[in-house]
Amino acid sequence: MTQEVSSQVLDALLAAAAGAHPRECCGILLGEGGAITSAIRTDNIHARPESHFEIDPQALVDAYRAARSGGPQVLGYYHSHPDGLARPSATDEAMATGQGLVWAIIAAGRVTFWREGDAGFTPLPYEVSPR
Ligand SMILES: [Zn+2]
Numbered sequence: 001m002t003q004e005v006s007s008q009v010l011d012a013l014l015a016a017a018a019g020a021h022p023r024e025c026c027g028i029l030l031g032e033g034g035a036i037t038s039a040i041r042t043d044n045i046h047a048r049p050e051s052h053f054e055i056d057p058q059a060l061v062d063a064y065r066a067a068r069s070g071g072p073q074v075l076g077y078y079h080s081h082p083d084g085l086a087r088p089s090a091t092d093e094a095m096a097t098g099q100g101l102v103w104a105i106i107a108a109g110r111v112t113f114w115r116e117g118d119a120g121f122t123p124l125p126y127e128v129s130p131r
Pocket residue numbers: 079080081088089092105
C-alpha cells in the first residue's frame with residue numbers, strides 16, 4: 001500500500017529537522033488510514049538529543065486522547081538523523097513496537113517513510129498529496 005502524505009507535512013518535517021539541527025527533532029504523525037494529513041512537533045526529551053530521540057510522553061497522551069474523541073488518528077512518529085543516514089538506525093530497530101506504526105525519518109534533506117513490523121522496518125513508498 002502506498003502512503004499518502006500532504007506536502008504541508010513534508011515541508012513541516014524538513015523545517016523541524018533543520019530547526020533542531022544538530023539535535024534530533026521528533027514528533028507525531030496524524031491522519032486517517034493511508035493518509036498522513038498533519039504532524040505535531042514535540043520536545044525531544046532524551047538526555048542525548050544529538051543522537052537519540054524520545055517524544056514528550058505528555059504529547060503522546062494528548063494525541064491519543066484527541067484521537068479517541070474523534071480527532072485524527074495517531075499513525076506514527078517522526079524524527080531526524082542530523083548527520084546520519086536516511087534509514088532506521090540500530091537504536092530505532094530496538095525501539096520499534098511492532099504495532100505497524102509509520103516512522104518518518106528526515107536525513108540529508110529528505111524525508112523517508114518506514115513501516116515497523118515483526119521483522120523490523122520496511123520502506124514505505126509514498127505519494128505527495130497537495131494538501
Ligand atoms: Zn533514528
